[in-house]
Amino acid sequence: MWDPNYNIHPRLLRTIREIGETLGTIKARQLPDAQLARLTHAARALSSFASTSIEGNPLPLTDVKRLLKSAPAKARDTEREILNYNRALEWVQQEVQSGRFTLSTNTFETVQGMVIDGLMENPFDVGQIRQKPVIIRDPRQQDHIAFMPPDHQDVAKLCEDLFAFLNANLEELDPILLAGLFHKQAVLIHPFMDGNGRSTRLMTTAILGMSGLDVFPIFSFEEYYNRNVTRYFQMVGEQGDYYDLGTSARFSDWLVYFSEGILDELKRVQKSLPTLRPRLEPHHQVLLDAIAANSSITQREYGEISNRSLGARKNDFAYLLEQGLIKQVGKGRSVHYVLGD
Structure with a gap:
């Protein structure tokens, strides 16, 4: 050999x-x-x-x-x-x-x-x-x-x-x-x-x-x-x-x-792939669908429709923010999230 x-x-x-x-x-x-x-x-x-x-x-x-x-x-x-x-x-x-x-x-x-x-x-x-x-x-x-x-x-x-x-x-x-x-x-x-x-x-x-x-x-x-x-x-x-x-x-x-x-x-x-959609897990899609249906969502509202832990839910928001799929609006207790551009 x-x-x-x-x-x-x-x-x-x-x-x-x-x-x-x-x-x-x-x-x-x-x-x-x-x-x-x-x-x-x-x-x-x-x-x-x-x-x-x-x-x-x-x-x-x-x-x-x-x-x-x-x-x-x-x-x-x-x-x-x-x-x-x-x-x-x-x-x-x-x-x-x-x-x-x-x-x-x-x-x-x-x-x-x-x-x-x-x-x-x-x-x-x-x-x-x-x-x-x-x-x-x-x-x-x-x-x-x-x-x-x-x-x-x-x-x-x-x-x-x-x-x-x-x-x-x-x-x-x-x-x-x-x-x-x-x-x-x-x-x-x-x-x-x-x-x-x-x-x-x-x-x-x-x-x-x-x-x-x-x-x-x-x-x-x-x-x-x-x-x-x-x-x-x-x-x-x-x-x-x-x-x-x-x-x-x-x-x-x-x-x-x-x-x-x-x-x-x-x-x-x-x-060459900037416009391709990021990989989405089922829980990401649940969050996006909720925002689409209600125009926006808060951390608390997401907790009401998801059985994921608090840390996991925060990670979901962070990931979708990073990918530009959602945007954060407001500050402090008034923070909510809408769909990205």
């Missing part, structure tokens, strides 16, 4: 804690089905745009949205890349939400097959671990070899070890650590002839969803990388030969960068 070498930096711990807090705030909102569907479609479009843009696809986001809406039967390669990614992302999300998604080399191959469907001449390069050696060239100096991935004879075993690690730690490691470790190691293994980055980011999305980040359909961490592609490649990649890395691969630095990307995207999602 693969045994990654990394340290837990205090900055990483702070980011993971803030991710938990932000995620809790998002989950506390009540998402109507129509709103959830809109957010999901918007996130898929953004992911499809960003993940393919990272690999050099020139289509702007406006064209990507238009393309996904029309879904033409015939498409150029640049358009097919977008359509393929979106289809693979939909499949990944459906499989995760249904509990059918499995972390395995076969699944990785399936995802890669969807990503590059119709884009490669050699059928043996589609949906299969590579059978040939590859080299990674420096994009700024094409005559310079930046990284030598492992030999193709070793790829299957390396993938097997990686997925064994994932499955053994799915319930043990924090989702951010688990997904981040997979992401970088998969890029270093470079298991396919093409589509490695896109397939890896899709699998990373699945791991986040499987291991606890259950709002994953409405966020797009790929856009964080797309804003500074050079930095992303510097963080996720390495220089030299895979076999010379040993314990020197920079997983610790990558995990900090990776977690900050997740937090950045969750913050974006959080900002």
